Amino acid sequence: MLLLVEKHNIDFIFPGCNDFAAVTASTVSEKYGLIGNDSTKNCLAIHHKNKFRNLLSEHDLPAPNIAILENSQGVTAKCAKLKFPVMVKPVDLTGGKGIVKVSHKDELAEAVKAAFSITRQNTIVVE
Numbered sequence: 001m002l003l004l005v006e007k008h009n010i011d012f013i014f015p016g017c018n019d020f021a022a023v024t025a026s027t028v029s030e031k032y033g034l035i036g037n038d039s040t041k042n043c044l045a046i047h048h049k050n051k052f053r054n055l056l057s058e059h060d061l062p063a064p065n066i067a068i069l070e071n072s073q074g075v076t077a078k079c080a081k082l083k084f085p086v087m088v089k090p091v092d093l094t095g096g097k098g099i100v101k102v103s104h105k106d107e108l109a110e111a112v113k114a115a116f117s118i119t120r121q122n123t124i125v126v127e
Helices: 002-008 019-032 040-047 049-058 105-118
Strands: 067-069 086-090 100-102 124-126
Touching: 002 019, 019 040, 040 049, 049 124, 086 105, 100 105, 105 124
Parallel strands: none
Antiparallel strands: 067 124, 086 100, 086 124
C-alpha cells in the first residue's frame, strides 16, 4: 500500500470490508497525511478486542467480564471469575476465525489453543 500511494500519487484510501483493511487504510493515511480515516491509535482501539475493552473500562461503559491472555499458562485461574458459556477470541483481525463458544470449563484449554494458533498479536480474550 505504501508503494502504491507513492507511485500513483493517491489522494484518498477507502478500506475494504474487513478489520485488517481498516487498520491498513488508517496507518497508510496517517503516514501520508491523507484525510478520511481514523488515526491508527483510534482504529486499533476499535478493532482490537483487548484495546476496545480497555477503552470501555476507561470510560466506565458496560462490557462483559473478560480475561486477557497473552499465553496459555494458568488459563483456568485467569478465567475463574467468568461465568460459562464464554467466548474465546483472538484480539486481532481474524475475520471471525478462532472464535469459539465454550459451554464448559473442560473445553476451555482446547479453545484457547485454537485461538492462539490464529492470532498475530499473541493475545486472546475470554469473555
